Amino acid sequence: MGTRPTLEDVAARAGVSRALVSIVIRGAPGASQATSARVLQAAAEIGYRPDPRARLLARTRSRTRLLGVTFGAEHPFHADLLEGIYLAAEPAGYDIALSALTPSRGEDRAVETLLDYRCEALLLLGSEAPAARLAELARQLPVLVVARRVRAASVQVVRTADDAGIRLAVEHLTSFGHKDIVHLDGGHAAGAADRRRGFRAAMRDRGLPARMLPGGLTEQAGGAAARQLLAAGLPSAVIAFNDRCAVGLLDTVLRAGLRVPADLSVVGYDDDRLSRLAHVNLTTVGQDVPELARLAVRRLIARLEGTAVRGREDVVAPHLIVRGTTAAPRAGSAPRAGSAPRAGSAPAAGPASSV
Amino acid sequence: MGTRPTLEDVAARAGVSRALVSIVIRGAPGASQATSARVLQAAAEIGYRPDPRARLLARTRSRTRLLGVTFGAEHPFHADLLEGIYLAAEPAGYDIALSALTPSRGEDRAVETLLDYRCEALLLLGSEAPAARLAELARQLPVLVVARRVRAASVQVVRTADDAGIRLAVEHLTSFGHKDIVHLDGGHAAGAADRRRGFRAAMRDRGLPARMLPGGLTEQAGGAAARQLLAAGLPSAVIAFNDRCAVGLLDTVLRAGLRVPADLSVVGYDDDRLSRLAHVNLTTVGQDVPELARLAVRRLIARLEGTAVRGREDVVAPHLIVRGTTAAPRAGSAPRAGSAPRAGSAPAAGPASSV
DNA sequence: CTGAAAGCGCTAACAG
DNA sequence: CTGTTAGCGCTTTCAG
Numbered sequence: 001m002g003t004r005p006t007l008e009d010v011a012a013r014a015g016v017s018r019a020l021v022s023i024v025i026r027g028a029p030g031a032s033q034a035t036s037a038r039v040l041q042a043a044a045e046i047g048y049r050p051d052p053r054a055r056l057l058a059r060t061r062s063r064t065r066l067l068g069v070t071f072g073a074e075h076p077f078h079a080d081l082l083e084g085i086y087l088a089a090e091p092a093g094y095d096i097a098l099s100a101l102t103p104s105r106g107e108d109r110a111v112e113t114l115l116d117y118r119c120e121a122l123l124l125l126g127s128e129a130p131a132a133r134l135a136e137l138a139r140q141l142p143v144l145v146v147a148r149r150v151r152a153a154s155v156q157v158v159r160t161a162d163d164a165g166i167r168l169a170v171e172h173l174t175s176f177g178h179k180d181i182v183h184l185d186g187g188h189a190a191g192a193a194d195r196r197r198g199f200r201a202a203m204r205d206r207g208l209p210a211r212m213l214p215g216g217l218t219e220q221a222g223g224a225a226a227r228q229l230l231a232a233g234l235p236s237a238v239i240a241f242n243d244r245c246a247v248g249l250l251d252t253v254l255r256a257g258l259r260v261p262a263d264l265s266v267v268g269y270d271d272d273r274l275s276r277l278a279h280v281n282l283t284t285v286g287q288d289v290p291e292l293a294r295l296a297v298r299r300l301i302a303r304l305e306g307t308a309v310r311g312r313e314d315v316v317a318p319h320l321i322v323r324g325t326t327a328a329p330r331a332g333s334a335p336r337a338g339s340a341p342r343a344g345s346a347p348a349a350g351p352a353s354s355v
Numbered sequence: 356m357g358t359r360p361t362l363e364d365v366a367a368r369a370g371v372s373r374a375l376v377s378i379v380i381r382g383a384p385g386a387s388q389a390t391s392a393r394v395l396q397a398a399a400e401i402g403y404r405p406d407p408r409a410r411l412l413a414r415t416r417s418r419t420r421l422l423g424v425t426f427g428a429e430h431p432f433h434a435d436l437l438e439g440i441y442l443a444a445e446p447a448g449y450d451i452a453l454s455a456l457t458p459s460r461g462e463d464r465a466v467e468t469l470l471d472y473r474c475e476a477l478l479l480l481g482s483e484a485p486a487a488r489l490a491e492l493a494r495q496l497p498v499l500v501v502a503r504r505v506r507a508a509s510v511q512v513v514r515t516a517d518d519a520g521i522r523l524a525v526e527h528l529t530s531f532g533h534k535d536i537v538h539l540d541g542g543h544a545a546g547a548a549d550r551r552r553g554f555r556a557a558m559r560d561r562g563l564p565a566r567m568l569p570g571g572l573t574e575q576a577g578g579a580a581a582r583q584l585l586a587a588g589l590p591s592a593v594i595a596f597n598d599r600c601a602v603g604l605l606d607t608v609l610r611a612g613l614r615v616p617a618d619l620s621v622v623g624y625d626d627d628r629l630s631r632l633a634h635v636n637l638t639t640v641g642q643d644v645p646e647l648a649r650l651a652v653r654r655l656i657a658r659l660e661g662t663a664v665r666g667r668e669d670v671v672a673p674h675l676i677v678r679g680t681t682a683a684p685r686a687g688s689a690p691r692a693g694s695a696p697r698a699g700s701a702p703a704a705g706p707a708s709s710v
Numbered sequence: 711c712t713g714a715a716a717g718c719g720c721t722a723a724c725a726g
Numbered sequence: 727c728t729g730t731t732a733g734c735g736c737t738t739t740c741a742g
Contacts, residue, residue: 006719017729022721032727052471053411054719057734062721071428073437079428083457098453102438116407219632251634277574279606279634361735372713377737385711409735415718417737 005046014042025050052095056118065094067300068114072101072126076273077289081125081146084293092301101126111137121300131155142303146296147287148190156303157313158296162191163198165285165318169239169267170202172283172320176328178237178265179208184215184225184249186241195241195269215241222248230256234264236329243268243275243284250280250325261327271321281324288316360401369397380405407450411473420449422655423469427456427481431628432644436480436501439648447656456481466492476655486510497658501651502642503545511658512668513651517546518553520640520673524594524622525557527638527675531683533592533620534563539570539580539604541596550596550624570596577603585611589619591684598623598630598639605635605680616682626676636679643671 007025011018016035024031024039025048031039042048056064067089071078082098089096097117099110107129114122121142127134131152137143138154147159166183173181183199186192196212203210215225222245229235230253240246246268253264260266268275271286295314302309362380366373371390379386379394380403386394397403411419422444426433437453444451452472454465462484469477476497482489486507492498493509502514521538528536538554541547551567558565570580577600584590585608595601601623608619615621623630626641650669657664 008719018720019722019730020728023728026721028722030727035727049467049471051412051473051719053408053473054734055721056408057406057412057736058719058721060721060734073426073428073434074431076429076431079455079457082428082455083459086455086457086460098455100434100437100441100453102434102441104438105441112404116404118406118408219634223633247632247634251632274629274632277602277606277629278578279574279602363735373736374714374738375712378712381737383737387711390711406735409718410737412718412720413735413737415737 004051005048006051007048009046010039010043010048013046014039060118063304064118064120066097066117066119067094067121067123067297068097068099068111068117068119069123070099070101070107070110070114070125070127075126077147077270077287078125080289081293081296084290085123085297087290088294088297089301092297094297094301115140120304123296123300142300144296144300146292149194153312155312156299158292158299159313159315160191160287160292160318161315162194162318163201165269165287166195166198166239167202168318168320169269169285170199170206172322172326173237173239173265173267174206174208176265176326178329180211180235180329181208181237181239182211182213182229182235184213184222184238184240184245186215186217186245189217189241192241199239211235215245217242217244219244219248219251221245222250223252225249226252226256229253234258237265237267237326239267239269241269243270243272243282246282246284246325247274247280250282261325262330265326265329267326275323283323283326284321285318286321287318291316359406360403361406362403364401365394365398365403368401369394415473418659419473419475421452421472421474422449422476422478422652423452423454423466423472423474424478425454425456425462425465425469425480425482430481432502432625432642433480435644436648436651439645440478440652442645443649443652444656447652449652449656470495475659478651478655497655499651499655501647504549508667510667511654513647513654514668514670515546515642515647515673516670517549517673518556520624520642521550521553521594522557523673523675524624524640525554525561527677527681528592528594528620528622529561529563531592531620531681533684535566535590535684536563536592536594537566537568537584537590539568539577539593539595539600541570541572541600544572544596547596554594566590570600572597572599574599574603574606576600577605578607580604581607581611584608589613592620592622592681594622594624596624598625598627598637601637601639601680602629602635605637616680617685620681620684622681630678638678638681639676640673641676642673646671 007018007021011021016039020031021039024036069085071082086096097114097119099113101107101110107127122137124145127145127148131150134143134150134155135152144156150157185196200210213225213228215221222240226249238249240249246266250260250266254260258264268282268284271284274280275282275284299309299314362373362376366376371394375386376394379391424440426437441451452469452474454468456462456465462482477492479500482500482503486505489498489505489510490507499511505512540551555565568580568583570576577595581604593604595604601621605615605621608615613619623637623639626639629635630637630639654664654669
């Protein structure tokens with residue numbers, strides 16, 4: 001209980017040398033099947049577990065097989081990514097060192113800790129560091145950023161094709177016959193430029209005008225945009241930068257007495273937990289989170305092991321999740337506040353149409 | 356760049372021995388002010404950072420000053436706790452090792468990793484391990500569980516006074532004149548028993564009947580309970596087990612054409628991000644998360660350092676956050692579905708009344 | 711105060 | 727195949 005078994009103990013029990021046990025434990029070549037089995041058995045019997053500290057220290061001059069991951073604990077998106085990261089890293093024989101980003105613990109601090117532990121590579125979720133800083137880090141070790149573009153050739157990226165995501169939304173709406181679609185954009189946020197570009201292109205392809213309005217990342221921003229639209233005249237459909245913005249818009253629009261999707265169709269982005277609420281039931285664009293995680297780990301490992309990977313980016317296709325906030329536009333023009341109100345924003349939640 | 360400075364390098368630069376540098380770096384007694392300053396300066400000049408792996412290894416027979424923390428990455432509640440944990444641990448000279456709980460990475464696995472790193476104590480967020488398992492761990496090292504009761508004398512606990520939380524809700528509602536209040540309970544969930552007990556006691560104190568209905572932890576459960584209430588006759592107010600349940604209830608009730616809070620007052624529990632949405636704007640009971648974190652760390656450190664702490668539990672007072680889903684009951688009896696509907700569930704969000 | 715010396719548990723050559 | 731031998735970077739006695 002007090003002291004845990006070491007290599008030495010296993011060696012003694014199996015009647016071999018420490019070195020051999022080490023070889024067997026880490027699956028290195030140089031041990032016969034028979035002894036290997038004996039050693040493994042002995043290890044199991046006394047409940048031997050390698051000491052990661054010692055292992056890490058001893059591996060200073062070789063490979064630590066440690067991947068450092070920063071994440072923002074408050075993002076459900078990151079939680080899902082973490083799941084995928086563990087799933088991909090462990091079978092490949094890599095360990096994960098976690099470093100949380102919190103209001104009082106900035107990215108620099110989080111990364112520093114990871115570096116102290118001699119991680120071999122950095123997998124950054126929710127990075128807001130400037131490209132220059134990332135490039136500087138990348139001179140030291142492989143760096144990969146998820147879900148954000150980085151203008152630095154040395155930094156790897158795994159992200160969703162946000163332009164394609166918005167295109168899906170546009171296709172969905174135009175298939176209903178919508179022509180007057182507004183995009184509430186995300187300003188300088190990660191992915192916002194791509195979404196704007198996708199919107200412009202998709203609308204142009206259909207010969208429709210690409211109306212855009214500054215939206216934002218929060219419910220508040222969505223509400224503000226909604227008030228502007230109500231004043232200026234509603235389109236028949238809105239594609240928001242993300243789900244939170246869409247929810248803010250929904251809220252304001254419903255309170256003004258309009259019906260969704262009868263009077264206005266709304267599409268969000270992210271497939272936030274929020275949007276899945278029966279309450280909200282938002283049609284939205286989802287990212288393939290497990291795939292993002294898998295690719296990120298794979299790319300980093302390939303880099304570490306010298307395997308070829310083409311380019312420095314992996315771009316994953318998004319998918320549309322049709323829920324209750326989209327439908328065909330009304331025949332007439334959109335009504336203004338004051339018309340007969342109805343409670344509820346959408347039909348009861350059914351299963352999502354995809355994933 | 357390739358190799359980082361070690362104690363040796365600092366020692367050379369400061370013209371002293373390695374041992375002395377070690378003493379100075381970790382603030383141990385035995386170095387004069389002058390040399391201490393010189394050493395620190397030298398360390399700063401070459402950017403020395405102690406190697407945590409080596410430090411941890413060398414401290415095997417003494418104190419590692421490492422606190423192991425498990426957490427569920429998908430809980431915003433845990434994210435807030437983590438923030439507080441870092442804040443409390445670092446000034447006390449303790450490091451934090453994180454181990455995420457994910458669907459594929461159970462609590463046993465997470466704890467095992469922490470043990471491998473020779474954490475001195477375990478701080479468990481979102482633990483679902485049976486009391487017996489926790490007690491077993493507690494024989495090995497100090498274990499503290501947050502936000503859940505544990506029937507094991509050896510396991511420490513820091514939690515919210517959930518009975519008091521429900522009492523706050525009852526007081527708030529009765530101060531409006533509500534008499535017919537139903538509690539949607541949380542079954543076997545952590546905290547559910549306390550909330551039930553608090554409800555019963557608070558209602559009894561006021562000579563009111565303590566109506567309860569099986570609720571649950573999810574929006575779905577809240578919706579089901581709402582349908583039951585609609586069929587059986589609505590009370591004037593409902594206190595849900597948590598915010599998600601409350602939101603499910605709200606959703607169903609609003610769709611049935613009722614108004615909140617005019618026809619029905621609703622109180623949630625947790626101050627979930629969800630409840631803060633203008634959309635939802637739920638009156639709820641909040642936990643003092645920073646305080647929970649602070650106490651947890653303090654208690655564990657006290658235990659490790661032999662400082663006296665009374666009892667094995669810290670119980671923190673909750674607070675009521677009044678938003679838009681509570682008001683005085685209508686003079687007449689509650690209407691049924693079919694009466695004139697109104698859009699929107701509540702007045703626009705104002706600042707919360709507390710924290 | 712300071713320096714020498716013995717580990718912490720494991721890895722990684724290198725002879726046998 | 728197997729045992730020996732150095733470390734990895736830091737902590738911690740224990741004499742000087």
